[in-house]
């Protein structure tokens with residue numbers, strides 16, 4: 001009997017715990033650039049990109065070739081046992097691309113959460129302080145420290161505590177929802193007054209654009225104010241670029257747009273075009289503070305993923321994907337802007353490079369986020385062959401993370417499907 005999405009879903013549900021989410025009841029058979037085909041032979045436009053992992057698309061030929069070539073020479077030694085050059089080259093190239101006029105070092109791990117964990121370890125070792133300030137609405141992963149830093153309870157933290165101590169949450173600037181930059185900065189001062197003195201804070205961690213949280217951006221002026229505050233108190237500033245990094249926002253790192261440099265940067269997701277790897281890049285003086293043997297893990301910086309990540313860097317240069325990110329963002333926001341004119345529920349269309357989102361409210365009322373409509377639109381889009389993801393603290397945001405290599409004609413096709421999906425979801 002041939003597999004169907006339904007038969008595989010039944011096996012999945014019987015075998016896997018229900019805590020493991022799945023946005024769409026689909027099983028993939030094959031994929032190419034921005035398209036994928038399910039086990040029943042149906043074609044989809046993939047505008048989720050494996051949650052921001054496929055900036056270079058599914059199966060980019062250069063990346064596939066680099067991984068195949070690596071597989072023919074060696075594929076695991078554990079870098080801490082017998083080292084290999086691609087790991088070092090990747091760190092060198094990532095350091096060269098990170099902002100900040102100071103000496104840097106970098107090391108590799110496996111996942112975004114692991115990069116975040118390690119950035120906190122480095123910050124604590126370097127400052128000999130314990131506390132960390134993160135932001136409401138932020139997402140930093142599903143490990144215990146990742147959850148502790150994450151600023152959204154359901155579904156990420158509920159029932160999983162207690163979490164590591166000494167984590168405090170400030171407010172992330174979000175003018176659409178009534179939080180100004182001044183409010184956000186005041187909330188940090190409030191933490192210093194009511195929870196922990198600044199002399200005990202090792203780091204402040206933020207996403208330059210909140211991913212899970214709803215694609216809200218920290219402006220350059222906010223980042224500059226944070227930088228000044230960190231400098232005043234000897235606190236390290238960490239940019240979590242797991243979702244924004246690798247070109248999504250039109251610069252290699254989103255923090256390049258700040259005009260000030262963070263001390264530490266975390267990357268993962270699109271940096272290796274679909275192969276699991278992550279990086280911590282930062283100020284050499286801080287990075288050298290951890291004791292020998294204190295950093296690393298068995299698979300960290302896996303040779304196949306290093307080969308893929310080096311190919312991604314080449315592909316970005318050869319195909320000018322940073323320019324393409326801006327063009328994709330502009331084309332999408334123009335089309336979504338037209339859609340917003342026809343649907344009062346869409347109150348905001350925002351694009352940070354190709355990190356594009358629309359936010360929905362009942363009757364266009366900013367006090368009534370419309371998660372139901374958001375779900376219905378995503379479901380209608382799937383019926384019409386478009387894979388979308390929602391996000392946001394209120395679940396009322398559709399986010400687009402399409403490969404930057406997507407042809408224009410497929411962007412237009414997706415916009416047409418979105419239009420039909422809104423009509424169907426509201427009709």
Ligand SMILES: Cc1ncc(COP(=O)(O)O)c(C=O)c1O
Pocket residue numbers: 051111112113114116139140141142207211212240241242243244268269
């Ligand atoms: C900003 C940010 N940090 C950390 C993570 C965790 O990454 P991973 O799922 O690879 O552990 C994510 C994942 O979505 C993320 O968006």
